[in-house]
Amino acid sequence: MSAWHLDPEAISRYARGAAPPELAASAEAHLMKCAPCRGAIAPHVQARRAEAIWHEVADRIDAPRRSRPERLLVRLGAGEATARLVAATPTLRGPWLLAVAGVLALAAWAAQADQRFLLMFLVAAPLGPLAGVAVAFAGGLDPTREIGLAAPYSGLRLLLVRTAAVLAVTVPIVALAGLALPGSNWLAAAWLLPTAGLTCAALALTGRLTPVVAVGVVATAWVLLTVPTTVAGRLDLAFGLVAQVGWLALAIGGGAWLALTRHTVTIKLGRTA
Amino acid sequence: MITVRVHGLTRSFGRTTALDGVDLEAGPGVTGLLGPNGAGKTTLLRIIATVLAPDRGEVTLLGRDPARPDDRTRIRERLGYLPQDAGFHRGFTVFEFVDYVAILKEMTHRRARHDEVRRVIALTGLEPVSDKRIRALSGGMRRRVGLAQALLGDPDLLVLDEPTVGLDPEQRLRFREMISRAGEARTVIMSSHQTRTSPPCAAGSP
Numbered sequence: 001m002s003a004w005h006l007d008p009e010a011i012s013r014y015a016r017g018a019a020p021p022e023l024a025a026s027a028e029a030h031l032m033k034c035a036p037c038r039g040a041i042a043p044h045v046q047a048r049r050a051e052a053i054w055h056e057v058a059d060r061i062d063a064p065r066r067s068r069p070e071r072l073l074v075r076l077g078a079g080e081a082t083a084r085l086v087a088a089t090p091t092l093r094g095p096w097l098l099a100v101a102g103v104l105a106l107a108a109w110a111a112q113a114d115q116r117f118l119l120m121f122l123v124a125a126p127l128g129p130l131a132g133v134a135v136a137f138a139g140g141l142d143p144t145r146e147i148g149l150a151a152p153y154s155g156l157r158l159l160l161v162r163t164a165a166v167l168a169v170t171v172p173i174v175a176l177a178g179l180a181l182p183g184s185n186w187l188a189a190a191w192l193l194p195t196a197g198l199t200c201a202a203l204a205l206t207g208r209l210t211p212v213v214a215v216g217v218v219a220t221a222w223v224l225l226t227v228p229t230t231v232a233g234r235l236d237l238a239f240g241l242v243a244q245v246g247w248l249a250l251a252i253g254g255g256a257w258l259a260l261t262r263h264t265v266t267i268k269l270g271r272t273a
Numbered sequence: 274m275i276t277v278r279v280h281g282l283t284r285s286f287g288r289t290t291a292l293d294g295v296d297l298e299a300g301p302g303v304t305g306l307l308g309p310n311g312a313g314k315t316t317l318l319r320i321i322a323t324v325l326a327p328d329r330g331e332v333t334l335l336g337r338d339p340a341r342p343d344d345r346t347r348i349r350e351r352l353g354y355l356p357q358d359a360g361f362h363r364g365f366t367v368f369e370f371v372d373y374v375a376i377l378k379e380m381t382h383r384r385a386r387h388d389e390v391r392r393v394i395a396l397t398g399l400e401p402v403s404d405k406r407i408r409a410l411s412g413g414m415r416r417r418v419g420l421a422q423a424l425l426g427d428p429d430l431l432v433l434d435e436p437t438v439g440l441d442p443e444q445r446l447r448f449r450e451m452i453s454r455a456g457e458a459r460t461v462i463m464s465s466h467q468t469r470t471s472p473p474c475a476a477g478s479p
Binding site: 059143145149 | 319322323324349354356358360361364369374376377379383388
């Protein structure tokens with residue numbers, strides 16, 4: 001037991017949380033060893049304040065350690081709830097990302113071997129991110145889809161969070177594959193605006209179709225447009241300056257439509273009511 | 274007080290008619306749907322859980338119409354749902370998974386959400402495995418995780434599809450007790466194709 005004790009003034013200030021840091025530290029160290037002072041401070045402690053402090057301590061101790069992707073997202077400024085939702089996105093799992101990277105690396109390698117295969121890369125590039133958006137909502141790949149459908153979380157918000165996460169991961173993969181293309185051709189970046197336009201068009205269609213079907217419709221239209229034109233040697237029709245303006249307009253139009261109808265249209269995340 | 278009212282409900286999948294003019298009324302307590310596999314229990318429960326729209330018929334849940342988007346959101350705020358084939362993100366721990374569903378249930382305040390997650394984990398006896406990954410749990414434990422997420426937010430309407438399937442007799446008994454307790458203060462609608470599951474905890478079977 002200690003030979004000295006906290007004076008009543010120090011006890012009162014410490015209990016109210018009004019003690020300066022050095023006094024608080026000294027009082028805490030003393031209280032750990034001195035039963036009479038713990039007895040003296042007890043009547044001064046406000047039960048509600050002590051409970052709130054204990055609650056906070058318990059929450060910090062009991063809260064699960066965030067996974068590495070969640071920690072990274074929180075460090076980048078995402079909210080902890082958003083980080084958890086992103087961590088559960090099926091598309092962001094390793095095997096899927098490896099598959100996308102593999103297909104695009106193959107296309108880039110083929111383009112290195114033969115310039116004509118550059119077209120294959122340009123056609124395939126937007127399909128990676130697009131497919132990622134579809135897979136993020138595919139019934140067979142999202143194990144909690146049914147539970148999620150019965151939850152009040154906004155379908156549009158979930159759609160945008162997952163789409164942003166998919167694009168943030170897949171677009172750099174496509175860009176890296178693009179760097180492997182032969183020469184410093186501007187075509188290496190020509191897929192960017194089509195990707196934005198197609199993604200926004202698919203999102204805009206989710207008021208009427210599920211994400212998987214919407215992406216399927218948009219991707220089919222893309223392939224039907226680009227394959228004949230590129231085979232005919234008319235790259236400008238899909239990737240030229242005028243076409244790029246068109247893709248930009250599609251991206252802006254799709255985004256604007258989503259924004260305008262966000263309160264009136266129910267996003268179809270599945271075959272829902 | 275009637276909290277679930279279904280009238281003339283019809284739902285088909287292609288040429289197969291799963292429900293044909295079904296009527297149902299249920300209030301607080303446990304209501305069991307008993308029938309063989311393929312009888313349409315899951316389809317009916319999915320409609321009551323607002324994840325599937327009927328082809329025809331009227332549905333009123335907690336006094337609201339799930340066909341209207343605003344009403345549907347309000348219903349979902351007061352609804353707990355355990356699907357027949359409840360899936361899990363197996364890399365999540367029990368706490369993380371239930372927390373994930375709590376986020377989907379719009380529990381935005383972190384500390385209050387964590388308190389609620391701890392409450393339902395305790396209620397379903399999952400405290401000892403709270404920090405275990407779901408892939409490491411037995412089938413019975415996973416079913417309890419499913420029930421825990423359904424109990425989040427103390428819902429007024431609890432929809433449980435075959436909650437005891439795959440459980441051993443002792444686990445079934447525990448589950449029945451949990452469901453009976455849950456039915457003391459809310460409407461519970463559960464399905465089963467096992468006659469030994471439904472009657473002891475169900476107030477009535479339509």
